[in-house]
Amino acid sequence: MAPWCKKLLAGIGLCALCHCAATGPGEAADMSLVSSADAGQTEGGQGPACFSGEPQTELELLNRCTDAERIERAHRIPAHLWDGQGPLPLPPL
């Protein structure tokens, strides 16, 4: 784990559990996305970017850099049913 990351996470109480991507000490703590080459076993080649700053939102927590095994593959929803971007047919609850 990068020293800056360790220090940052110790400050917010997550050091023991979170594992940031090993980025250099000169990089800013609030940078948002880094490559996830250390993201564990993947399907589909090089992983997408991950969030390496201090997470505040659910989306940042979901996409925070981690050493956990990650599975990547495209979705299998037929294109005529969903375009992969827009809202899902049934509304949020």
Added chain:
Amino acid sequence: MKRPLLVLAAALGVGQTAVVHATLRCADLPSPIYVAGSEAVLPLLRLLAPLLLADPDQATIVFQLRGGCAGVEAIVRDTDPQQCQQGGCIVGRATFYTQDGVAKSCELAAGGSHVHLAVSEVFARTCPGLGGGQPRGIVDLPGPVSPLVLVVPRESPERAIHAEEAHFVFGFGRLGGVTPWTNEEALLIQDERASTQVLLGLHIQVPPGRFKGVHAGADVIARLLTADSHAGLAFVPSALADARRNDIKILAYQAIGQRGAFFPDRTAASFDKQNVRDGHYPLWGYLHAVGRADPRDPERFASGQAQRLADLLLGRQALGGTDPLLHQVRAGLVPQCAMTVARADDHRPLVPYIPLAPCGCWFEKNVPMGQTRCRSCTDDTACGEGRCRRGFCEVR
């Protein structure tokens, strides 16, 4: 690999079925505590039940599996202690455990038995049958975290599922067209009063009453094993799935907006719930203890039996000389002190969370095949700015 799984399976009581004694009445058992709700609590009840029977203040846990929200409804509608209101009690048969941990069956009162405690993975106000809003006159205490997992037969080649795929699979069944999950006979569901289905529905945007598939019955995993090995898909609490990893496969889950799918655990083979604890796996709910409130003190349960069992389930009280949080861990649950994310409500997003007395290191060490990168300690001096807790340096 096999041995830890077998040990875990034994701890969770896998493979044991209730032995039916037609004439045994639940009311004749020593101080019965009636519990109804989600199957997620079964492994924990099985650990606690023999200890309660052996306790000087002896009591018997009598459990009826009926879906978390159905259990909550039985509490909310039970407004008259003298008689059972419509939908306000449980009837039929229930399960209890002997001092040896053997599951047995007993007959509830013909007119219904009042439920002391309901157990659900969602807040009472989330249950669809209660019309929204906080039900009055009840206590709803969120306890340890119960992850929910989507599972397939072991032979399935699938490893992951997207939330959007699950939306089409469970929302539209065959017409959803998501291979290989297009056979509705192999999609195993519960009903809209099952807190597992309510919880999953919130995450994949499918109303709990609109799920496509066939009702799985009481033993979802047994049913899954008889389903089409490629098209079979079900959802269960991880406390049950973890004990059956030789038979089934837990799918990694990719939430809406997430990049990549994650298992509840750091890897498909571990039990550390790392991704649940740090926010990479959002499919979980607190295991709630719900009961009638004491009118004089709305923070406490009206029933002393309910209060006692709730304190045990929530890890507030020890029993049998064992650390109460260790019971939670052995039952496949995650104590809140091991979490670094929290959720204020089932509809609210995850937020970072720092427990008052963190136990993440201790948790990692105590799960099956557990290991931790934390430093062990006997006092705070070894922990720098952190604190020595339960033998490990925690951040505070």
